Amino acid sequence: RDYLAGVPDIAALLGGDPASWEITEVGDGNLNLVFIMKGAGGGVAVKQALPYVRLVGESWPLPLSRAHYEYLALSRQAQLAPGLVPALLHHNEALALTVMELLEPHIIMRKGLVAGTQYPGFVSDITTFMARTLFFTSDLALSAAEKKEGIAAFAGNHALCKITEDLIFTDPYRIAEQNRWTAPYLDALAASLRDDIELHVAISRLKLKFMASPEALLHGDLHTGSIMVTDHQTRVIDPEFAFYGPMGFDVGAVIANLLMAYFASAGHERAAGERAAFEAWVLETVEKVWSEFVRKFLDLWRAEGTGDAYPVSLFAGAQGVARLEAERQVYMQRLFADTVGFAAAKTIRRIFGLAHNIDFELIEDPKKRAVSEARAVRLARAMMVETGTFRTIADVTGAARKLRDWQPELAG
Amino acid sequence: RDYLAGVPDIAALLGGDPASWEITEVGDGNLNLVFIMKGAGGGVAVKQALPYVRLVGESWPLPLSRAHYEYLALSRQAQLAPGLVPALLHHNEALALTVMELLEPHIIMRKGLVAGTQYPGFVSDITTFMARTLFFTSDLALSAAEKKEGIAAFAGNHALCKITEDLIFTDPYRIAEQNRWTAPYLDALAASLRDDIELHVAISRLKLKFMASPEALLHGDLHTGSIMVTDHQTRVIDPEFAFYGPMGFDVGAVIANLLMAYFASAGHERAAGERAAFEAWVLETVEKVWSEFVRKFLDLWRAEGTGDAYPVSLFAGAQGVARLEAERQVYMQRLFADTVGFAAAKTIRRIFGLAHNIDFELIEDPKKRAVSEARAVRLARAMMVETGTFRTIADVTGAARKLRDWQPELAG
Secondary structure, eight states, X not given: OHHHHTSHHHHHHHOSOGGGOEEEEOOOSSSEEEEEEEOSSOEEEEEEEOSEETTTEEEEEOOTHHHHHHHHHHHHHHHHSTTSSOOEEEEETTTTEEEEEOOOSOEEHHHHHHTTOOOTTHHHHHHHHHHHHHHTTSTTTSOHHHHHHHHHHHHTTHHHHHHHHHHTTTGGGSOOTTOOOSTTXXXXXXXXXXXXXXXXXXXXXXXXXXXXXXXXXXXXXXXXXXXXXXXXXEEEOOOTTOEEEOHHHHHHHHHHHHHHHHHHHHHHOSSTTTTHHHHHHHHHHHHHHHHHHHHXXXXXXXHHOOXXXXXXXXXXXXXXXXXXXXXXXXXXXXXXXXXXXXXXHHHHHHHXXXXXXXXXXXXXXXXXXXXXXXXHHHHXXXXXXXXXXXXXXXXXXXXXXXXXXXXXOOOO | OHHHHTSHHHHHHXXXXXGGOEEEEOOOSSSEEEEEEXXXXXXXXXXXXXXXXXXXXXXXXXXXXXXXXXXXXXXXXXXXXXXXXXXXXXXXXXXXXXXXXXXXXXXXXXXXXXXXXXXXXXXXXXXXXXXXXXXXXXXXXSOHHHHHHHHHHHHTXXXXXXXXXXXTTTGGGSOOTTOOOSTTTTHHHHHHHHHOHHHHHHHHHHHHHHHHOOOEEEOSOOSGGGEEEOSSOEEEOOOTTOEEEOHHHHHHHHHXXXXXXXXXXXHHOSSTTTTHHHHHHHHHHHHHHHHHHHHHHHHHHHHHOOSSSSOGGGSOHHHHHHHHHHHHHHHHHHHHHHHHHHHHXXXXXXXXXXXXXXXXXXXXXXXXXXXXXXXXXXXXXXXXXXXXXXXXXXXXXXXXXXXXXXXXXXXX
């Protein structure tokens, strides 16, 4: 309070006597402190990093520098996708503290999905966000020098990358203290993942791609808990995992979390079929997230592809233009395969790793929860090991639909 | 002279009165000044960067920072491949000046190859150099954090990368002022490359891989002009193009330059067949460079694969060990395809781009030179566009052998 009272812009925005400001701790993320401050004139959100993981405590240290990278990423995203991230009001590097626009009456999208809410503006907003932030930080838009500068600027955020490398790409596939799952129902499935050597090859390839394919500046944690929504607005928050990585990791995160919302939905229905319209909307949204992302990304490439990759001077004339267009389709097909694989990885970690999500966790009956989870895992396993059999996004949603009422055999 | 007289170690090594030191300018590279200094006690090589390209002049500026990156790379290579790079004696960052061991009686390998000299120790030395420098700077040996630090440390060397991006991956395939070739004989071939749209797709894919696949710390310019040899010693010099890039670029550079030595050989013979033994040795060397590189790289991976990629904890037990071994073969097969593609790119640039090499240039009869060059280009075109048809290194050398006496139709 005292600190922000001394920041003129913030004090003016909140208004009135600082002593009258109302402060609430609202952080429900795993890593940081988040406060809402309200004064007579308005409100702000204040996010401050701690030198350890909030969820776990001081035994798990985590560098404060993540606040720097989050600020850097948020600034870049605000330039590239204006209106789709919260406005930045103030940043103090030494305090690892950032003050942002208060998002009201937005809620975390994941909560809305659990409640069965449809978001008609979501596809348009999230695909604009992804297409623009990924395209404009890629070799298709940047010079190689600008790209290398960007990579170097985020290279220091490796502690956050390491969390992903461990919790998503390694631990769920081996015995690890922090793993948990819906026991005893999924005990056998958990054991089978630890013995599934083809799955281990697939996750290791994805891990290497995550570590060594700096295609674009990623959000790095783009699940539905990092997205705040109203019926008609979308804001992407919390890019502290930002780094230069493979684009499919961000796109796959969105798709994985929609698919999990779909499979969790059966666990939330009180009467059979009552959420059918919502579920149909979710799968339609999965399809449109991919197709609209592709459309927007390709439009940007065609109009603003002035980066050092695929120089237009090598694709002159009608034949060259046509051949480059065909190559763009090949590029997107490769990106689709990455997206399918990363979506699978993001799903499995939410069911067998450390960090779970409320889509499944709020299903009170553990057996029902396990059934929903087992369906999601069955699809994810196929997506990761037989990635090539998913040629289009309709192959993914079609497979999900077939598993909607599949009854796994569960112990317990 | 005055400067080095003030560096005690160097003054002691050279010995005697600094006024008596003999200084010769020997730089025959394109970018820098290189002096040999000899005193009563011994000699040193002194390399100093200029703020422009030596070959072209002040109209082509180039940052002095390349001396920093060269020093950094040389230090790392000296740790990883001791005895295979010149010993570092002194470095002055501000002067962009490095003093190194004087390599005597070593000569530039390319000169020896033009003369038809065989180097029995070359395969062993160069494959040790490549296997160790590439493996130990890769995700297979490093933590992701160490790897990102390495990438960031070399990210600033983008001006040198840009030279490669332009001169190797772009200009030879379009009209560019700096291009040159053996006219008029290769005029039609040069024009056909500019119209060869499949080749343009292939070179663009390689360019993107060069820019955005930081697999390991590359030498970055590993042709036979960057290698000094005696009959039994090999020293790799001049790593000023060093950066984190795709391993196949270094391996492909060695193979491309051996293949060019092979095709140039016919142009240097005074009597038919007089260089047959040399030519057989060159192709055998191409095969062994690949097979020994693979053997050493895989041995390192098996013994010291403690990096964050492919964690052994996911490949436990006999089945896991066997599956990881199979995956290693897949990894090397992918690296082979990269190597074939990059070797092709390195060949074409030497025949149609700015920087040519003496293998071809010293063939005095331009028509004979053009014949040798056309054979090399025919192989390179196939290697770049039909990369997948080259499954083993014997496919490459077999194709080269078939082209040894192929008679292209040349204008003029």
